[in-house]
Amino acid sequence: MNLSAIVLAGGNSSRMGQDKALLEIDGVPLLERTCDAARHCTDLIYIVTSWRDRYEPMVSDVQWIEESSPRSPIVGFAEALEQVATEWVLLLACDLPRLRGETLKQWTTQLAEVSIVVAKTEQRWEPLCGFYHRDCLPSLQRYIAQGQRSFQHWLDAEVVQELVVSDRQILFNCNTPDDLKQCLP
Numbered sequence: 001m002n003l004s005a006i007v008l009a010g011g012n013s014s015r016m017g018q019d020k021a022l023l024e025i026d027g028v029p030l031l032e033r034t035c036d037a038a039r040h041c042t043d044l045i046y047i048v049t050s051w052r053d054r055y056e057p058m059v060s061d062v063q064w065i066e067e068s069s070p071r072s073p074i075v076g077f078a079e080a081l082e083q084v085a086t087e088w089v090l091l092l093a094c095d096l097p098r099l100r101g102e103t104l105k106q107w108t109t110q111l112a113e114v115s116i117v118v119a120k121t122e123q124r125w126e127p128l129c130g131f132y133h134r135d136c137l138p139s140l141q142r143y144i145a146q147g148q149r150s151f152q153h154w155l156d157a158e159v160v161q162e163l164v165v166s167d168r169q170i171l172f173n174c175n176t177p178d179d180l181k182q183c184l185p
């Protein structure tokens with residue numbers, strides 16, 4: 001599979017009140033956990049962030065895509081996708097503490113004709129846990145050029161295949177101090 005991973009780690013963590021990427025679960029910072037999981041699918045991992053200096057000591061063997069300041073996940077993704085040469089990209093948030101590399105690897109078997117394969121919870125897409133073929137870049141760029149920033153809205157207008165997720169826990173998103181408590185032993 002010709003695939004790389006893009007990990008978004010440039011958010012403000014305003015709900016958490018401290019940088020989520022650095023939060024340790026079982027002694028491993030969230031950003032490092034995410035990269036470790038992605039490595040089950042690919043050796044080529046891009047981290048999109050404004051804080052490379054802060055994260056560099058934590059992860060090795062990754063490529064950096066630096067932003068001058070946080071903008072929005074969809075813009076960070078589009079800028080990264082422009083630089084990626086692989087056919088497919090696995091896009092991940094850095095705040096998914098229950099991701100499992102084996103599962104990510106197994107999900108790649110669902111990739112076929114549809115250019116976007118994304119998880120869904122209830123009626124909402126989980127855009128930051130999904131696979132995107134590089135074919136979708138022009139549409140993404142057009143959408144951003146119109147001044148739009150909603151990932152949900154963009155996906156609603158695209159042909160998207162729902163990623164079949166058997167263990168929903170994997171998608172658990174750690175946004176607040178209460179979420180974090182649930183992840184700690």
Ligand SMILES: Nc1nc2c(ncn2[C@@H]2O[C@H](COP(=O)(O)OP(=O)(O)OP(=O)(O)O)[C@@H](O)[C@H]2O)c(=O)[nH]1
Nearest residue numbers: 009010011012013014015048070071072076093094
């Ligand atoms: N590179 C980049 N990543 C972003 C940006 N905004 C959010 N992210 C990342 O996208 C993922 C999901 O974002 P949220 O859960 O909303 O995180 P957040 O924006 O840091 O948190 P809040 O301030 O509490 O909304 C996280 O991995 C963030 O680091 C951005 O402007 N640039």
Ligand SMILES: [Mg+2]
Nearest residue numbers: 095173174175
């Ligand atoms: Mg989140």
